[in-house]
Amino acid sequence: MTTSTPDDAPAPDAHAPFAQAKYQIRFDWGIAGAERVLPGVHAVVVVDALSFTTSVVVAAEHGIAVAPWPAGEEARAGAAAFAAAHGGIVAVSRRAGPSTTGHVHPTLSPESWAGVEASTVVVPSPNGGAIAHALGDRDVVVVAASMRNRSAVADRLVALQAERGERLVIAIVAAGEREHAAGHGAGADAGGAAVRFAVEDLIVAGAVVDALVARGIDHTSPEAAVACAAFEGLSRATGHLISASGSGVELRGIGFAGDARLAAERDVTEVVPVLRDGVFVVG
Template identity: 30%
Template sequence: MNTFFDQSPYEIKLEWGIRGAREAAKREEILIIVDVLSFSSTVIAALENEAVIYPFPPPINEKAKKYADQLGAELVVGRAEAIETGKHSLSPNSFTADDCGKSYVLCSLNGAACVEVAKKVPALLLGSLRNAQAVAEAALEMKKKIGKPITIIACGERWEKASADENELRPAIEDYLGAGAIISSLNGSLSPEVFVCKQAYQGSKHELSNLIRKCGSGRELAERGFAKDVDFCLQLNSSTIVPALSGNKFISFEPSNSLTLF
């Protein structure tokens, strides 16, 4: 078996996008999926308000609507549609205390797509800047219990109108820096890929907010009227909520419930 690209024999690894998530899932590793703007951050916001989130692969279509109907849940819509209808969207600020106990189906091109291909791993967590330290601590606890490496998946974005012979993945610095923030609270042997990511974060953290606001993804959201979403997602270590996939929904990780994830 070729082990060059699976970053063996390191305990902490880093991969990009859907393919990276799929490869880590084949190895049955502990996954932390990082989609800062904003799948990971939005699920954290929903769980902070005690909502129930069911991830579903993109696109938002009739199949997704049927799934939501089966669950008695609301299908989360695109930001533009949410403005017109008042429904929830990938905007983390669309979730409030009024959502306590309510169920939602959440699609996204990157975060939810990565969850879909990796949902059978021993443990799958969502990480962001908001919960970087908390998700690292949860992953280390799981690693101690089941003895598996930890792989951080920086989701990235997708190029629009990619040709058939092109890779759709567009690396995104917000996810790379979010991964670096998480890595900074992990211990264990680091692959070279992880080491460089950690150094990128540590060398940039004094300019973190400015960099992400001015990067492609941050500017796109701001120009569409969602600058407050970017501000929300930039709140480093402001949350102790760690979304953990349990069956077909995310629950808030607690040491007492960790055995239900394996």
């Protein structure tokens, strides 16, 4: 696999201790984690349960393609230009309130996608959106996963392996939550933001690993195996865990408890959003 890196950056080392290079299924956190495990990978599964990848999946269920984009003022102009070039719109903040034009405003909330009229929506997100956007120019298949489509994602990856006729190496990247902190301390991601553990992403990442193992792709790294064991051991409580997680409580506090409910629904759709030319489409 060929990956692009800045001119002054060292090439990723497949033999580094945290690359998980000997394993077919790898697991790490954030953009920095994706970089660690990318060497030799053929497919990347991005997980941001609350709420980017759940929103991508729900949007796909409504026939809407999503372009992942980083969040922030600096990225806003690029998002608007990309939307204009693709005849789409840019998602607004969850807190934007009802539209004054009568049109439905899509947001990061999975509940916001019913009734959206646009065929393509650029969705800025500091977590899953930023990761997927960063992977857009890599020579890998990028898939958006949630609890809603975790078995369909596994089926798609098994089919990709069959098409290749040889082993498909898979990296599952959990977004976590980026918390802006001073400096670049331990756990810092791109831009100096610390990546906070997110229980909902661990559970969904483990659910994807579990589905792959059930289909015979079971050469997992220790990191992926632990995520899978977390899901297996807590499988009957995933709805509660997602809604009671820090992110779930935070969303409930601002009036979006339904996001956690949609994020916890398991295997309710066959759609598999795949990143093509910077846009997640069903394929």
